[in-house]
Amino acid sequence: MWNEILSELRTEVSPESYETWLEPIQEVGLEGDGTLRLATPNDSVVLMLKVEYRQRILDAAARLALPVREIDAAVRSTPAPAAIANTRYGPAVQQTLDFKDRSASFNEKYSFQSFVVGSCNEFAHAAAQAVAANPARAYNPLYIYGGVGMGKTHLIHAIGQQLQSNFSGMRVVYVSSEQFMNEMIHSLRYDKMSSFHERFRTADALLIDDIQVLGSRERTQEEFFHTFNALHNLGKQIVISSDMPPKQVPGLVDRLKSRFAWGLMADIQAPDLETKMAIIDRKADEAGLVLPEDVRAMLATQLKSNIRELEGLLLRLTAISSMASRHVGDRVPINAAMAKQALRSIAGSADQASLASIMDAVAQEFDLQAEQLRQKSNTKAIAYPRQIAMYLCKNVLSMSLPEIGRAFGGKHHTTVLHSINKIVKLRRSDAKLDDLLHRLNDRFN
Numbered sequence: 001m002w003n004e005i006l007s008e009l010r011t012e013v014s015p016e017s018y019e020t021w022l023e024p025i026q027e028v029g030l031e032g033d034g035t036l037r038l039a040t041p042n043d044s045v046v047l048m049l050k051v052e053y054r055q056r057i058l059d060a061a062a063r064l065a066l067p068v069r070e071i072d073a074a075v076r077s078t079p080a081p082a083a084i085a086n087t088r089y090g091p092a093v094q095q096t097l098d099f100k101d102r103s104a105s106f107n108e109k110y111s112f113q114s115f116v117v118g119s120c121n122e123f124a125h126a127a128a129q130a131v132a133a134n135p136a137r138a139y140n141p142l143y144i145y146g147g148v149g150m151g152k153t154h155l156i157h158a159i160g161q162q163l164q165s166n167f168s169g170m171r172v173v174y175v176s177s178e179q180f181m182n183e184m185i186h187s188l189r190y191d192k193m194s195s196f197h198e199r200f201r202t203a204d205a206l207l208i209d210d211i212q213v214l215g216s217r218e219r220t221q222e223e224f225f226h227t228f229n230a231l232h233n234l235g236k237q238i239v240i241s242s243d244m245p246p247k248q249v250p251g252l253v254d255r256l257k258s259r260f261a262w263g264l265m266a267d268i269q270a271p272d273l274e275t276k277m278a279i280i281d282r283k284a285d286e287a288g289l290v291l292p293e294d295v296r297a298m299l300a301t302q303l304k305s306n307i308r309e310l311e312g313l314l315l316r317l318t319a320i321s322s323m324a325s326r327h328v329g330d331r332v333p334i335n336a337a338m339a340k341q342a343l344r345s346i347a348g349s350a351d352q353a354s355l356a357s358i359m360d361a362v363a364q365e366f367d368l369q370a371e372q373l374r375q376k377s378n379t380k381a382i383a384y385p386r387q388i389a390m391y392l393c394k395n396v397l398s399m400s401l402p403e404i405g406r407a408f409g410g411k412h413h414t415t416v417l418h419s420i421n422k423i424v425k426l427r428r429s430d431a432k433l434d435d436l437l438h439r440l441n442d443r444f445n
């Protein structure tokens with residue numbers, strides 16, 4: 001039963017949440033009264049289940065017409081599976097959630113300067129600039145919303161970096177909503193709510209990304225509500241991003257919806273043709289690619305609105321043109337045939353997610369041959385891409401640890417586990433990696 005519920009939930013929560021909180025749970029059994037007993041690797045997972053996932057699980061069970069009325073979770077005591085689960089989820093979760101003295105880390109690439117302005121995003125861009133110039137005066141909160149890959153995170157990072165450079169010493173706190181929730185659970189678990197409050201309520205500006213993630217997570221929303229009020233009362237700037245306007249975010253409580261309406265809503269629309277052209281030109285320029293006119297036009301008309309996808313396409317074009325060259329380091333001029341080849345691999349059905357396509361894609365990103373990922377080599381140049389490929393095999397293909405081990409030249413499952421954990425952890429602090437994983441994920445989904 002739990003497996004059925006899991007696959008239902010898998011489509012609803014982020015891969016990160018899924019891996020951290022749901023996947024390690026095992027079913028113990030169903031009681032006569034409809035209570036589904038679950039075993040978890042540690043207290044944090046029990047708490048998270050009770051606080052944030054109970055209703056979702058019950059809803060999923062109802063949709064699947066399963067006879068589950070209630071859930072009950074406890075830390076499992078059986079040593080065998082727990083031994084693995086603990087290495088994976090116990091210490092890993094605790095380490096990654098240790099948020100003491102972590103200052104906001106921004107991706108330098110995401111600046112106002114590198115943001116291409118067009119009619120689709122000029123309003124959001126102007127609002128973001130106003131906030132960065134006049135925090136807590138212009139618009140508070142600023143709520144930016146738009147579809148996937150349209151530049152919300154980019155704008156938020158730009159605001160954060162601009163604030164820090166405009167006002168030295170300003171405490172800018174940037175978190176994803178996911179992180180906010182994880183830190184809250186961690187703080188509840190370890191009785192550290194006061195430091196949690198301090199971290200968020202002493203910010204001069206709070207930038208919180210992807211607020212839709214908090215939909216239906218009532219406890220976290222309550223906490224965020226108090227954070228919001230505390231900061232707003234102190235006249236501190238709050239910036240929120242979401243994939244939808246507040247009214248449409250499923251499971252967002254009314255009092256937050258009404259708070260968000262106090263400030264300014266700024267939407268980012270899908271880029272029009274002209275903006276797409278401008279973005280293509282800018283990104284090609286940054287990548288040192290020269291695009292003939294027919295290729296520019298082809299890319300702009302055939303690409304969908306996701307700008308991350310566009311970036312992936314240009315990277316792929318770069319790879320295609322370097323591979324076509326006989327001389328290392330040289331590139332063959334881009335032509336329409338190459339563009340078609342690159343588009344084929346990205347458009348529509350995306351890449352068929354398979355072990356081979358994941359290995360190819362990762363190898364390409366690192367200028368390696370897919371074969372090399374299977375080699376025994378432990379040099380960083382190979383080990384790091386291999387860890388990324390393993391992570392994707394788990395996330396995209398749901399392969400088991402031993403399967404992944406076999407696919408990568410016979411690695412032990414604990415090595416695989418270690419590799420995947422490393423990427424999970426690293427991705428939170430390394431914006432470049434996070435970006436890459438997003439792009440690769442998009443390609444296979």
Ligand code: ADP
Pocket residue numbers: 109110114115116117121146147148149150151152153154155279307308311435
């Ligand atoms: P979102 O958070 O809305 O899903 P991101 O901010 O992560 O999207 O943007 C996806 C990628 O597209 C990033 O690499 C970002 O730099 C790029 N991007 C998005 N919009 C623009 C823009 N207007 N100009 C330049 N790059 C952009």
Ligand code: MG
Pocket residue numbers: 152153154209210
């Ligand atoms: Mg984003």
